[in-house]
Amino acid sequence: MSIRYFQPSYQEARSQFLAAAAVQPNKTWQDARIHPLQGSQGEPLALDSLWLGPRDAERLLVVQSATHGIEGFAGSAVQQALLNRDLELPENTALLLLHAMNPWGFSFRRRVDEAGIDLNRNFVDFYKPPENPGYADLAQALVPKSWNQEALHAADLKLEAYRQTHGETAYELAVSGGQYTHPEGLFYGGHAPSWSRQQLEALAEELLLAKREAVAIIDVHTGLGDYAVGEVICDHPPASQGVRWAKHWYGEAVTEPFLGTSSSVPKQGLIDFFWHALLPERCCFVTLEFGTGSTDQLFHVLRADHYLAQKKPGEVSPALINQLNQELQEHFCPSAAAWREAVVKQGLLRIDQALGGLAAL
Numbered sequence: 001m002s003i004r005y006f007q008p009s010y011q012e013a014r015s016q017f018l019a020a021a022a023v024q025p026n027k028t029w030q031d032a033r034i035h036p037l038q039g040s041q042g043e044p045l046a047l048d049s050l051w052l053g054p055r056d057a058e059r060l061l062v063v064q065s066a067t068h069g070i071e072g073f074a075g076s077a078v079q080q081a082l083l084n085r086d087l088e089l090p091e092n093t094a095l096l097l098l099h100a101m102n103p104w105g106f107s108f109r110r111r112v113d114e115a116g117i118d119l120n121r122n123f124v125d126f127y128k129p130p131e132n133p134g135y136a137d138l139a140q141a142l143v144p145k146s147w148n149q150e151a152l153h154a155a156d157l158k159l160e161a162y163r164q165t166h167g168e169t170a171y172e173l174a175v176s177g178g179q180y181t182h183p184e185g186l187f188y189g190g191h192a193p194s195w196s197r198q199q200l201e202a203l204a205e206e207l208l209l210a211k212r213e214a215v216a217i218i219d220v221h222t223g224l225g226d227y228a229v230g231e232v233i234c235d236h237p238p239a240s241q242g243v244r245w246a247k248h249w250y251g252e253a254v255t256e257p258f259l260g261t262s263s264s265v266p267k268q269g270l271i272d273f274f275w276h277a278l279l280p281e282r283c284c285f286v287t288l289e290f291g292t293g294s295t296d297q298l299f300h301v302l303r304a305d306h307y308l309a310q311k312k313p314g315e316v317s318p319a320l321i322n323q324l325n326q327e328l329q330e331h332f333c334p335s336a337a338a339w340r341e342a343v344v345k346q347g348l349l350r351i352d353q354a355l356g357g358l359a360a361l
């Protein structure tokens with residue numbers, strides 16, 4: 001049963017990943033970049049990387065997990081499932097697993113990192129960060145000072161008024177497109193490269209990733225789109241090489257935020273853009289996004305998470321903390337066995353398709 005690859009904590013997920021890594025016959029390199037902080041159980045936090053296959057391979061598949069910390073339960077499960085089956089890599093092809101891009105968020109069960117940064121909005125030029133005036137209009141309503149019926153009702157009215165005036169897409173762009181002004185808010189891209197971004201940039205140099213001929217990247221996410229469906233989202237510019245490869249390898253169901261065909265709106269500072277710039281016309285980055293609930297529910301659980309994060313110990317009742325944390329966990333990693341099986345099955349299918357696509361180039 002593939003659901004056994006879902007672990008109850010970051011600590012357990014890391015330990016299972018490392019145990020599986022230790023017995024890989026074609027392992028040629030392994031590394032752990034240690035985070036300066038400790039995890040929620042006092043455990044070490046790390047961005048672990050594992051290279052299988054030839055170090056000088058011209059073709060490479062990269063599988064990333066936990067770019068959004070709490071979403072790492074699913075991404076880690078896919079990686080563990082992959083390591084627990086007989087893996088045959090095509091000739092001249094290697095596999096790089098990046099386990100827990102944002103280990104702090106994974107351990108503390110938050111989407112953001114220790115500085116409140118959404119790593120998937122952090123890849124911008126900080127000399128001229130993007131502007132998002134819509135977010136400033138909504139900031140107070142999105143993260144209310146109180147979490148009771150009255151306060152939430154007033155906040156919801158404000159959000160609904162914005163949605164009515166500007167339309168659904170403009171609303172989603174304002175909320176989730178990325179903002180660089182409210183560190184305590186949702187989808188905050190930071191004011192400098194995050195720890196995770198710095199590690200990825202250093203790893204890319206150390207591993208000579210820019211020298212490869214073709215690189216496929218699959219970044220596993222959860223929380224947006226139809227339940228138990230792994231949407232293959234491609235944020236390469238329309239009609240570019242990256243889109244062509246994605247459609248060729250994964251099929252016409254590949255969606256494109258730039259064309260409005262995805263459950264995701266176009267966003268600022270995606271980790272995709274790091275890879276696009278590193279390997280122009282030589283990479284195919286897709287977000288494999290497993291749906292769990294509605295976009296409204298996603299925004300709701302994230303608002304609750306950010307509400308809790310701004311409170312001091314003792315300010316919120318333990319019962320409410322517990323309830324909101326459980327809703328957050330269930331949104332990003334549903335406990336239903338059918339959902340978890342779907343994640344592993346579709347994750348492995350997409351990995352096979354990527355390897356097949358690389359081999360056929």
Ligand SMILES: [Zn+2]
Binds near residue numbers: 068071221
């Ligand atoms: Zn995500």
